[in-house]
Amino acid sequence: MRKADLILLFLILLLFVLPLQINPYWLRLLTAFIFLSCLSYSHNLLFHFLGYPAFGGVAFFGFGAYTFSILYNHSTPLLLSLLLGGLSSLILSLLISPILMRLKSHYFAIATLAFQLCLMELAQNLEITGGTKGIAFNLPEYSNLIAFYSFLTLLLTLLMLTLFLDRSRLGLTMKAIREDETTALSVGINAVLYRSIAFMVMAFFLGLTGGVFSFWNAYVDASTLFNPMLSVKTFFILTLSLSLPTYGPLLWSFFFEMLFELLWSKFLMLHGLLLGIAIVLLILFFPRGFVWKRS
Amino acid sequence: MEIVFQLFLDALLLSGFYTVLSVGFSLMWGVTGIINLAYGSFIILGAYLSYMIYMSGFDVLLFLPLIFILGFLLGLFFQALFVNRLMGYEPFTILVLTFGFDVVITNLLNLIFKADIRSISLPFENFSLFIADLILPLNRLLVFFFSLISLFALYTFLRYSWTGRAIRAVSLDPVGAQLCGIKPKRVFMISTGIAIGLALFSGSFYAMLQGFTPFESGWLTIRAFLICVIAGLGSVSGLAFGSFILSLFEVFSGFYLGEDWKDVVSLMLLIAFLTIRPRGLFGIKYHEKG
Numbered sequence: 001m002r003k004a005d006l007i008l009l010f011l012i013l014l015l016f017v018l019p020l021q022i023n024p025y026w027l028r029l030l031t032a033f034i035f036l037s038c039l040s041y042s043h044n045l046l047f048h049f050l051g052y053p054a055f056g057g058v059a060f061f062g063f064g065a066y067t068f069s070i071l072y073n074h075s076t077p078l079l080l081s082l083l084l085g086g087l088s089s090l091i092l093s094l095l096i097s098p099i100l101m102r103l104k105s106h107y108f109a110i111a112t113l114a115f116q117l118c119l120m121e122l123a124q125n126l127e128i129t130g131g132t133k134g135i136a137f138n139l140p141e142y143s144n145l146i147a148f149y150s151f152l153t154l155l156l157t158l159l160m161l162t163l164f165l166d167r168s169r170l171g172l173t174m175k176a177i178r179e180d181e182t183t184a185l186s187v188g189i190n191a192v193l194y195r196s197i198a199f200m201v202m203a204f205f206l207g208l209t210g211g212v213f214s215f216w217n218a219y220v221d222a223s224t225l226f227n228p229m230l231s232v233k234t235f236f237i238l239t240l241s242l243s244l245p246t247y248g249p250l251l252w253s254f255f256f257e258m259l260f261e262l263l264w265s266k267f268l269m270l271h272g273l274l275l276g277i278a279i280v281l282l283i284l285f286f287p288r289g290f291v292w293k294r295s
Numbered sequence: 296m297e298i299v300f301q302l303f304l305d306a307l308l309l310s311g312f313y314t315v316l317s318v319g320f321s322l323m324w325g326v327t328g329i330i331n332l333a334y335g336s337f338i339i340l341g342a343y344l345s346y347m348i349y350m351s352g353f354d355v356l357l358f359l360p361l362i363f364i365l366g367f368l369l370g371l372f373f374q375a376l377f378v379n380r381l382m383g384y385e386p387f388t389i390l391v392l393t394f395g396f397d398v399v400i401t402n403l404l405n406l407i408f409k410a411d412i413r414s415i416s417l418p419f420e421n422f423s424l425f426i427a428d429l430i431l432p433l434n435r436l437l438v439f440f441f442s443l444i445s446l447f448a449l450y451t452f453l454r455y456s457w458t459g460r461a462i463r464a465v466s467l468d469p470v471g472a473q474l475c476g477i478k479p480k481r482v483f484m485i486s487t488g489i490a491i492g493l494a495l496f497s498g499s500f501y502a503m504l505q506g507f508t509p510f511e512s513g514w515l516t517i518r519a520f521l522i523c524v525i526a527g528l529g530s531v532s533g534l535a536f537g538s539f540i541l542s543l544f545e546v547f548s549g550f551y552l553g554e555d556w557k558d559v560v561s562l563m564l565l566i567a568f569l570t571i572r573p574r575g576l577f578g579i580k581y582h583e584k585g
Contacts, residue, residue: 053387099570106330110520111569118562125555228513232394239391276398283392287384
């Protein structure tokens with residue numbers, strides 16, 4: 001185990017006991033931070049290891065969230081609905097990947113974004129998703145805590161997966177595909193297979209995140225679930241953590257969520273503007289990601 | 296049966312506006328390799344600029360050249376101060392940067408003008424021409440006419456002027472152009488300038504055609520992108536055809552399926568084109584530059 005891992009382990013243990021001590025406001029904030037890092041880590045599986053920017057990956061998040069909401073409202077048990085939400089996103093990604101995976105770089109990014117917006121429009125027009133009214137549900141007691149611990153479990157799984165991939169042969173294979181696909185193919189790596197599997201794993205985790213999010217939010221509608229702002233936040237974080245792909249998303253999500261909260265609470269009128277300015281400035285100054293120098 | 300002809304005509308008139316809307320986006324994408332996510336918000340900026348001119352009692356049509364020049368300067372500034380600094384890094388940083396600008400401009404407009412729907416009424420707003428059973432609203436006809444003029448001007452500029460040829464050279468072969476003594480950064484600045492100028496310009500057309508709020512930029516960007524994907528990069532006439540296809544789909548699906556489904560249909564069109572023919576109908580190449 002490395003030193004950074006030990007610090008991380010300590011922080012996460014702290015996160016496990018913290019909610020019992022703090023007031024609801026901070027719990028809400030903490031959950032928002034963990035939610036954002038779950039989104040970032042899921043996207044990172046495809047973005048960092050294979051170089052595919054799924055800019056509209058939030059499509060799977062929303063799809064999983066709707067599946068969860070519909071199932072849960074028809075009195076399916078919580079865990080089962082969550083799992084089915086994740087699986088439904090996985091199946092969706094299996095269906096769409098022959099189409100999307102043919103594309104590369106910007107084309108791929110925008111095509112996934114179009115897919116996301118397409119689902120958003122569909123959800124606004126269909127009966128089963130409640131149209132523009134959305135879906136609300138009754139929550140059990142301690143729902144905030146349940147949501148917090150679900151998010152935390154999800155984050156831990158994703159983090160462990162990322163660390164494993166970063167250090168294992170499997171992850172190296174994926175990076176080889178990212179760096180030079182032709183060479184990877186010539187040494188017998190099945191690039192398409194790896195890519196499709198990574199895409200499906202990403203979709204699965206996004207679906208799970210979507211399920212927990214709807215439970216946490218207690219109400220879902222199309223413009224919340226397929227909000228392009230979520231994609232932008234995620235990719236803003238991922239771009240800034242380019243040079244530190246394992247811990248970066250965690251640190252930047254924390255920083256970003258705090259910044260967002262500060263702007264929201266102190267400058268209600270200006271917060272959108274300031275957020276945009278913050279995005280522009282941070283990207284301008286750290287185009288390679290924020291470099292983490294070891295002493 | 297007559298309704299089909301009417302819809303066809305509507306689509307044709309709309310396609311003029313769509314061509315002007317997408318041509319700047321296509322120019323910037325083709326030359327600098329940047330997908331400018333802030334493009335739609337520059338269009339909305341142009342719409343509000345026209346609204347301000349309109350509210351101070353002037354004729355918007357007279358100010359169109361001025362709006363273009365203002366946009367040109369804004370584009371130069373944008374490229375020189377921000378985008379040029381990030382050229383050569385991970386292409387994704389520029390995408391995030393332009394989205395940051397989209398957020399800034401949208402929120403700025405929202406702060407100044409609030410989220411109410413604004414519109415411009417031209418003096419002949421309510422007049423229409425009638426040919427047989429077909430209706431031709433004058434404001435749309437006027438926008439179509441002005442679009443044709445500006446597209447023709449752009450085409451002539453790109454085809455015959457020295458600067459235009461330099462722009463095309465950089466877009467086709469950056470290294471070769473550099474060997475001939477063309478400075479890419481300068482060409483980038485000029486083409487972004489023209490692109491943003493055209494965005495503001497088409498914004499005032501947008502204001503003449505319909506009401507607007509600060510929050511419509513995303514859909515405008517997607518439309519511009521969609522037209523570029525249908526048409527492919529590198530030809531103005533191809534863009535005109537792509538716009539016509541998009542407006543046909545939009546007008547017909549809007550009429551037969553309802554306005555709510557219009558956007559779903561356009562997005563499905565986008566996904567279909569990306570799958571079947573990512574370089575577009577008239578595209579020269581499907582390049583992964585940036």
